[in-house]
Amino acid sequence: MSKIIVEDLNFYYGDVQALKDVNMTIEPNEITALIGPSGCGKSTFLRAFNRMNDFIKNTSVDGSIIYDGMNIVDKDIDVVELRMKVGMVFQKPNPLPKSIFENVIYGPKRHGLKKKHLQKELVESSLKQAALWEEVKEDLNKSGFELSGGQQQRLCIARCLSMKPDILLFDEPTSALDPISTMKIEDLLVQLKEHYTIIIVTHSMHQAARISDKTAFFLNGEVIEMGETGEIFSNAKDNRTERYISGKFG
Amino acid sequence: MKDYHDQLHNYNTKPKVMLNRLFYIILLVMTMFSVFVLAILLYTIIRDSWGWFNWDFITSMPSRKAENAGIYSALLGSIWTIGLTALFSIPLGVGTALYLEEYSDKANHINRFIQLNISNLAGIPSIVYGMLGLAVFVRFLAFQRSILSGALTLTLLILPVIIVSSQEAIKSVPTNLKEASYAVGMTKWQTITGVVLPFSIPGILTGSILGVSRAMGEAAPLILVGAAGYINFAPKSVFDAYTTLPIQIFNWTSRPQAEFQKIAAAGILLLLIFLLTSNAIAIVIRNKYQNRID
Ligand SMILES: Nc1ncnc2c1ncn2[C@@H]1O[C@H](COP(=O)(O)OP(=O)(O)O)[C@@H](O)[C@H]1O
Numbered sequence: 001m002s003k004i005i006v007e008d009l010n011f012y013y014g015d016v017q018a019l020k021d022v023n024m025t026i027e028p029n030e031i032t033a034l035i036g037p038s039g040c041g042k043s044t045f046l047r048a049f050n051r052m053n054d055f056i057k058n059t060s061v062d063g064s065i066i067y068d069g070m071n072i073v074d075k076d077i078d079v080v081e082l083r084m085k086v087g088m089v090f091q092k093p094n095p096l097p098k099s100i101f102e103n104v105i106y107g108p109k110r111h112g113l114k115k116k117h118l119q120k121e122l123v124e125s126s127l128k129q130a131a132l133w134e135e136v137k138e139d140l141n142k143s144g145f146e147l148s149g150g151q152q153q154r155l156c157i158a159r160c161l162s163m164k165p166d167i168l169l170f171d172e173p174t175s176a177l178d179p180i181s182t183m184k185i186e187d188l189l190v191q192l193k194e195h196y197t198i199i200i201v202t203h204s205m206h207q208a209a210r211i212s213d214k215t216a217f218f219l220n221g222e223v224i225e226m227g228e229t230g231e232i233f234s235n236a237k238d239n240r241t242e243r244y245i246s247g248k249f250g
Numbered sequence: 251m252k253d254y255h256d257q258l259h260n261y262n263t264k265p266k267v268m269l270n271r272l273f274y275i276i277l278l279v280m281t282m283f284s285v286f287v288l289a290i291l292l293y294t295i296i297r298d299s300w301g302w303f304n305w306d307f308i309t310s311m312p313s314r315k316a317e318n319a320g321i322y323s324a325l326l327g328s329i330w331t332i333g334l335t336a337l338f339s340i341p342l343g344v345g346t347a348l349y350l351e352e353y354s355d356k357a358n359h360i361n362r363f364i365q366l367n368i369s370n371l372a373g374i375p376s377i378v379y380g381m382l383g384l385a386v387f388v389r390f391l392a393f394q395r396s397i398l399s400g401a402l403t404l405t406l407l408i409l410p411v412i413i414v415s416s417q418e419a420i421k422s423v424p425t426n427l428k429e430a431s432y433a434v435g436m437t438k439w440q441t442i443t444g445v446v447l448p449f450s451i452p453g454i455l456t457g458s459i460l461g462v463s464r465a466m467g468e469a470a471p472l473i474l475v476g477a478a479g480y481i482n483f484a485p486k487s488v489f490d491a492y493t494t495l496p497i498q499i500f501n502w503t504s505r506p507q508a509e510f511q512k513i514a515a516a517g518i519l520l521l522l523i524f525l526l527t528s529n530a531i532a533i534v535i536r537n538k539y540q541n542r543i544d
């Protein structure tokens with residue numbers, strides 16, 4: 001059964017339409033990559049899944065995103081509960097001005113996990129899952145800012161994982177990182193899909209080709225083509241997809 | 251293109267370097283000027299108060315006889331009024347700033363009007379606040395000429411400074427940090443207590459220090475709301491009559507006897523110490539938070 005079903009999703013910033021009749025299904029335990037030139041609506045689409053677009057004034061949306069039996073586009077749903085299940089990692093690593101430990105436990109602690117030993121367990125398991133534990137286990141009280149860019153990004157992933165989410169959203173998570181850190185995060189994503197459903201916006205087609213199961217190509221707010229990643233990269237049906245993938249524009 | 255590069259290579263950098271040096275010297279002189287003025291001020295005050303500034307002076311009540319006169323009641327009055335002012339103005343100011351930055355709709359006309367007013371209120375002469383305090387706190391609310399009236403008046407006086415500087419501090423919290431918090435399912439209030447306030451507290455404290463320091467030095471509005479010139483008892487409640495350091499000092503400087511000028515100098519020295527100590531405490535608190543962020 002599909003994890004998420006998007007139907008006829010339209011999104012507007014004021015009068016500007018950023019998403020046009022987007023239809024898509026997201027399968028569980030897969031990595032779905034969203035590719036396309038910049039400004040074509042990938043981030044807008046991604047942020048619809050955890051309602052981060054709510055913070056932008058003057059926007060409107062119609063259509064539906066069915067997840068967990070609810071239409072999460074609906075204004076009346078509990079967004080706090082939604083965001084507990086749908087985690088997000090951003091383009092620029094954004095550790096909080098707190099220690100590594102406090103960064104990881106930030107969400108669960110404020111949702112009521114006060115017992116110190118449970119916190120410790122959760123921090124350890126989340127950091128292990130984010131492949132950061134070995135590098136930081138000696139100095140969990142160090143500020144998150146003291147880590148390298150790639151480590152900060154894995155810290156942000158750990159912060160998501162500590163919430164035990166169901167879905168993980170990534171918005172160009174490696175665009176600010178060096179190649180080695182990028183590789184580590186790509187490996188991590190492939191491991192994580194065993195337990196989570198992952199949607200990733202990526203600036204790099206190679207990244208999409210390397211790690212994703214499905215790829216959707218966006219252009220000017222529309223999904224031009226979506227399918228098995230191998231299929232899209234070797235045998236695109238639409239010639240705009242092919243031209244983008246072969247680096248002719250974008 | 252070639253011309254441009256030739257120009258670039260033949261460019262004479264000497265005037266620029268000289269200008270740079272010149273401005274460095276001008277700015278240094280400006281800085282030294284204010285340090286110099288402060289040093290002269292301190293020197294004259296210490297010279298004038300020499301022999302008068304001692305423990306007896308701090309622990310004695312004022313007196314008509316210069317040799318017995320002390321500043322105890324004014325020191326306590328200042329501690330009471332300033333303490334109460336800080337207690338009222340900081341939560342109120344920070345709360346207002348949070349509302350304006352995090353909750354209010356900035357496009358809304360009423361909110362913009364409020365914002366404009368707050369910014370302008372910061373520039374109103376303090377005597378006007380004294381008149382307002384007299385009408386509202388002393389008369390209308392019938393708090394009389396009490397510490398409470400004085401503290402409330404000072405609160406109004408420094409609120410705009412605290413609000414505006416807290417707003418600046420709150421505005422400077424990076425959006426991506428707030429997003430990090432919202433993305434793990436935090437409510438707005440949880441995000442404010444978890445990210446916004448911890449991040450902006452150094453800035454908020456800086457504004458609060460400035461505001462409260464200003465309140466410490468004010469005499470004019472307090473005279474209007476009835477701070478007394480002569481108090482020979484220690485205040486016991488917020489409804490007691492009181493005097494404060496600046497008023498006591500003003501009172502002494504207006505006496506004809508030369509000794510009272512010495513006592514006034516001693517009072518000024520105490521006011522400076524009071525001001526610097528409370529600033530130092532606030533700065534220590536601020537730096538503690540700052541270190542947690544950097
Ligand atoms: N906050 C915003 N306000 C107005 N328009 C926006 C905003 N964010 C994005 N847009 C517009 O929506 C379109 C899609 O943007 P975005 O989803 O960020 O694209 P992508 O992530 O693919 O680069 C762009 O034309 C962009 O200018």
Ligand SMILES: [Mg+2]
Nearest residue numbers: 042043044201
């Ligand atoms: Mg984007």
